[in-house]
Amino acid sequence: MKRTLEQIEEQFQTFQIMNEEGEIVNENAMPDLSDEDLKEIMRRMVYTRILDQRSIALNRQGRLGFYAPTAGQEASQLGSHYALAQEDFILPAYRDVPQLIWHGLPLYQAFLFSKGHYKGNQMPEGVNALSPQIIIGAQITQAAGVGLGLKKRGKEAIAITYTGDGGASQGDFYEGLNFAGAYAAQTVFVVQNNQFAISVPVDKQSAAETIAQKAVAAGIEGIQVDGMDVLAVYAATQEARNRAINGEGPTLIETMTYRYGPHTMAGDDPTRYRTDEMDDEWEKKDPIVRFRKYLENKDLWSEDEENEVVEKAKEEIKAAIKEADNTPKQKVTDLISIMHEELPSNLKEQMEEYEEKESK
Amino acid sequence: MAQMTMIQAITDAMRTELKNDENVLIFGEDVGQNGGVFRATEGLQDEYGEDRVFDTPLAESGIGGLSIGLALQGFRPVPEIQFIGFIYEAMDAVNGQMSRLRYRSGGTQQMPITIRTPFGGGVHTPELHADSLEGLMTAQPGIRVVIPSTPYDAKGLLIQSIRNNDPVLFMEHMKLYRSFKGEVPEEDYTVELDKADVKREGNDVTLIAYGAMVHSALKAAEELEENGISAEVIDLRTISPVDYDIIVESVKKTNRAVMIQEAQKVAGIASSVVAEIQEKAILHLEAPVLRVTAPDTVYPFSQAEEVWLPNHNDIVEKVNNVINF
Numbered sequence: 228m229k230r231t232l233e234q235i236e237e238q239f240q241t242f243q244i245m246n247e248e249g250e251i252v253n254e255n256a257m258p259d260l261s262d263e264d265l266k267e268i269m270r271r272m273v274y275t276r277i278l279d280q281r282s283i284a285l286n287r288q289g290r291l292g293f294y295a296p297t298a299g300q301e302a303s304q305l306g307s308h309y310a311l312a313q314e315d316f317i318l319p320a321y322r323d324v325p326q327l328i329w330h331g332l333p334l335y336q337a338f339l340f341s342k343g344h345y346k347g348n349q350m351p352e353g354v355n356a357l358s359p360q361i362i363i364g365a366q367i368t369q370a371a372g373v374g375l376g377l378k379k380r381g382k383e384a385i386a387i388t389y390t391g392d393g394g395a396s397q398g399d400f401y402e403g404l405n406f407a408g409a410y411a412a413q414t415v416f417v418v419q420n421n422q423f424a425i426s427v428p429v430d431k432q433s434a435a436e437t438i439a440q441k442a443v444a445a446g447i448e449g450i451q452v453d454g455m456d457v458l459a460v461y462a463a464t465q466e467a468r469n470r471a472i473n474g475e476g477p478t479l480i481e482t483m484t485y486r487y488g489p490h491t492m493a494g495d496d497p498t499r500y501r502t503d504e505m506d507d508e509w510e511k512k513d514p515i516v517r518f519r520k521y522l523e524n525k526d527l528w529s530e531d532e533e534n535e536v537v538e539k540a541k542e543e544i545k546a547a548i549k550e551a552d553n554t555p556k557q558k559v560t561d562l563i564s565i566m567h568e569e570l571p572s573n574l575k576e577q578m579e580e581y582e583e584k585e586s587k
Numbered sequence: 588m589a590q591m592t593m594i595q596a597i598t599d600a601m602r603t604e605l606k607n608d609e610n611v612l613i614f615g616e617d618v619g620q621n622g623g624v625f626r627a628t629e630g631l632q633d634e635y636g637e638d639r640v641f642d643t644p645l646a647e648s649g650i651g652g653l654s655i656g657l658a659l660q661g662f663r664p665v666p667e668i669q670f671i672g673f674i675y676e677a678m679d680a681v682n683g684q685m686s687r688l689r690y691r692s693g694g695t696q697q698m699p700i701t702i703r704t705p706f707g708g709g710v711h712t713p714e715l716h717a718d719s720l721e722g723l724m725t726a727q728p729g730i731r732v733v734i735p736s737t738p739y740d741a742k743g744l745l746i747q748s749i750r751n752n753d754p755v756l757f758m759e760h761m762k763l764y765r766s767f768k769g770e771v772p773e774e775d776y777t778v779e780l781d782k783a784d785v786k787r788e789g790n791d792v793t794l795i796a797y798g799a800m801v802h803s804a805l806k807a808a809e810e811l812e813e814n815g816i817s818a819e820v821i822d823l824r825t826i827s828p829v830d831y832d833i834i835v836e837s838v839k840k841t842n843r844a845v846m847i848q849e850a851q852k853v854a855g856i857a858s859s860v861v862a863e864i865q866e867k868a869i870l871h872l873e874a875p876v877l878r879v880t881a882p883d884t885v886y887p888f889s890q891a892e893e894v895w896l897p898n899h900n901d902i903v904e905k906v907n908n909v910i911n912f
């Protein structure tokens with residue numbers, strides 16, 4: 228008889244639909260997406276890659292602030308997002324700005340978030356999301372709460388939360404899965420396993436072979452997905468979403484992916500902890516390259532179409548950064564005013580003090 | 588003597604204690620191969636091996652609990668909490684458990700743990716990285732809180748903290764890490780815990796500060812001197828417990844004091860320092876003891892740091908108020 232652990236680990240083989248050559252290797256699992264959907268997914272991935280490149284450049288010019296690069300993770304981020312409806316509630320981590328943008332956060336606000344301006348954290352009406360979480364794991368228990376709330380309200384919507392492989396080590400991660408399982412909350416947990424938590428490789432985080440198998444102890448569904456395969460990520464998220472809404476409980480999705488860039492733009496040097504060979508190996512799995520091959524084989528994509536997206540992205544980014552630059556600077560009185568619904572006495576006093584100071 | 592930045596002095600202190608005591612263990616997120624996100628542990632894993640200097644999984648509560656467990660096995664843990672805001676994750680381990688363990692074991696167990704953590708504003712970090720959370724920790728009996736303001740003090744205080752048999756939270760102001768160099772002996776030395784230091788002598792007013800605000804106070808003192816006001820600057824260095832002897836001695840001379848902290852008015856230690864001064868020296872005071880603090884909002888979004896953080900102008904203003912009282 229096999230040991231239980233081995234039996235469990237065998238169940239968590241990576242789910243893939245499209246291989247690195249853009250060939251469908253799992254026809255049965257192919258999601259029902261129209262040609263227009265397929266093209267839209269490609270547009271979003273190409274756009275987001277350009278946004279990442281431009282954000283890195285803007286950061287180097289000192290025009291952005293905190294920025295966590297996203298290249299390499301487009302399929303994980305946007306494939307999962309494409310399975311969502313507008314009513315779904317996103318609880319993102321700091322790297323998950325693209326999902327917010329495609330959920331409706333205007334680009335200039337994403338830039339304001341990066342610059343450290345409170346207006347970057349104000350979700351527009353109808354954009355169901357929190358601003359990116361900085362504290363690793365905090366969003367995960369909250370997602371159980373949002374998912375339970377949606378269930379109590381009888382909504383056909385889910386909460387979806389994102390964290391990284393490092394995030395799966397936090398106590399909050401286990402608590403979130405467990406709570407959501409206990410209440411059959413309408414929650415989907417996505418762990419984007421990009422192999423490193425800053426410098427720490429995933430095999431130092433845990434003795435477990437996969438992160439997906441951590442669902443077992445919480446009594447919920449878990450799946451490991453090829454996170455460079457946008458079709459697989461989409462299909463897994465769609466299924467998880469359906470299950471959640473049908474009262475079948477939450478799901479943990481682990482997407483196997485890679486961040487090509489540094490952890491953030493604040494001085495991280497990946498050459499201290501990654502090899503060129505590893506980078507090359509993962510770049511061969513690139514989500515955009517493989518999806519482009521797939522679409523081109525179907526005659527759904529051309530160089531012209533891609534260039535169009537690139538140009539559009541560049542233009543919109545240019546306009547958005549301008550708008551962000553032109554947003555008035557924050558004052559202490561602005562910060563005081565967003566502390567409470569009704570100002571408590573100490574802040575009333577300080578409001579007057581700073582109004583006087585700032586009027587000089 | 589060598590010229591070192593504060594971060595170099597901190598690395599040097601850890602290297603010294605790794606060498607002096609085989610029970611010293613250094614661990615935390617990214618402290619191994621990567622040498623820490625600020626490079627505070629740069630080279631230490633290469634020199635002392637993964638047994639002594641190692642990465643942990645990403646969980647501060649785990650780091651806190653692991654420290655307690657290793658201390659129970661006779662080790663001298665020097666864990667790093669990567670940024671101060673993540674101490675919330677470890678609050679039970681630090682405040683609820685390690686700070687109370689000597690007491691709850693009836694004085695039979697000891698927790699020789701030194702938690703290092705960067706904090707402090709002005710370097711444009713995201714949320715919950717730069718907050719001045721020291722007041723939460725000084726409100727906890729059973730743990731010392733140490734905050735150096737110079738490279739020399741940083742090395743001597745860190746070595747002394749590691750050798751101390753009770754828990755110490757050692758807070759390193761990020762703005763001071765690389766902003767200047769100072770003389771630091773290459774050999775092993777200590778700076779006594781629980782003792783403040785007069786960083787500048789003066790007769791008209793006592794400025795009490797810690798961390799980066801010591802440098803703002805020194806800058807203010809220079810400016811005040813041009814206007815004929817002689818300010819004494821006290822660097823608390825250990826903020827729990829506070830060295831009231833040195834403060835009271837100074838106030839008896841100057842009869843006026845201003846307490847300065849980067850933390851908000853409701854946070855930090857300013858209120859308790861002011862309360863203690865009036866209890867111990869009210870008859871020597873010519874004016875109320877004023878505070879320079881940040882306003883009572885959450886730590887600001889990074890773009891607003893400059894307008895939010897207290898600076899030397901705020902100090903000069905308050906000094907003028909106590910002088911002209």
Ligand SMILES: Cc1ncc(C[n+]2csc(CCOP(=O)(O)OP(=O)(O)O)c2C)c(N)n1
Binds near residue numbers: 392393421424425616
């Ligand atoms: C509670 C907490 N601890 C530590 C950090 C510092 N930190 C920021 S990102 C990071 C690594 C996260 O890695 P992972 O979860 O794998 O996500 P990735 O950055 O790879 O997307 C660390 C340690 C933090 N922000 N919050």
